[in-house]
Amino acid sequence: MKKRTFLFGIAGLAWATRQRFTLRTDTTIAASHEEVWAVLTDTASYPGWNPLITELTGPLRPGEPIRFVLQPSAGQSIRLRANVMQAEPGFELRWQGGLPLPGLLDIDHFFLLSTTYGGQTVLHHGEDYKGALAPLLRPLLTRQLLPAFETLNQAIKRRSERTASPHAEEQA
Template sequence: MAIISSQALLAASMSVSAMLGAKSVHTEIIIPTSPENVWQVLIDIERYEEWNPAITLVEGQLAVGNSVTYRFQETEEKSANISSTVKVIEPVTHLNHQGGYWGIITFDQHYWLEPHESGTKFTIHEDYTGLWVNFWDSSHTQAQYEKMATALKARVLDIY
């Protein structure tokens, strides 16, 4: 009798959800400072309200396994509280949150920091799956993540 790992079950579950619908958003920016400096601003979620036009903390702390609730400002008129689970924290490199409702809409959000000849390449990449994805306009989220990346760059350069 074969034993199926929980990771294999999760991968299969995500594949089925993706068959119902899938989209992603992606943005990158070069920030002319070290990944360590960018990381310090990125993980200071209690100060997001001071600079982040897209996401502010409602409750929670960044630690693997923790639930964190953010307020996401999709448009000027539309915002929502979104809860996620912190899945990965690789200091100075990678932060990953996942959440949503399986089969309806799930998200898998990644922040990547990579050394670059001009400083740090900061990437936001988020994959969405589920039936609702077919009816959801992701362009607002794409625009907000672009604003967030630009605001992060400005904030980091103000501090460092």
């Protein structure tokens, strides 16, 4: 009986650690992907305009650790660490973090940039979650982070479009 319980426990743990879901947002920006990239990677200016990630320190180079402060719309700020996985100028910025014990909750945060036929940029922004806690946290993360991602996307859009057309505000 103990052997069967142990085997069911192992099978359950293996199943739980493979659970995944993605939160993803898409925003079209009237700026080139180079201009959007410049906004994303100018981390020193985050405190002045970024409503979600109010501080980010560390080099945005693959394999390098970063630290950042996440400020959800309601609640205390959260200090987090991650490792940069991808930083392809003009196209992709990705970092991974999560809980200290692998398999409980692993998080892959991404910003992907693509260009439309009209020369605008589409910002694909989100997070991939996997691990035993992913299905339990899905409703909470969806309710709290999806609107925060949309708010951040709009801030990136405003800043990028202002950079792309510095006189646009004067003409409006």
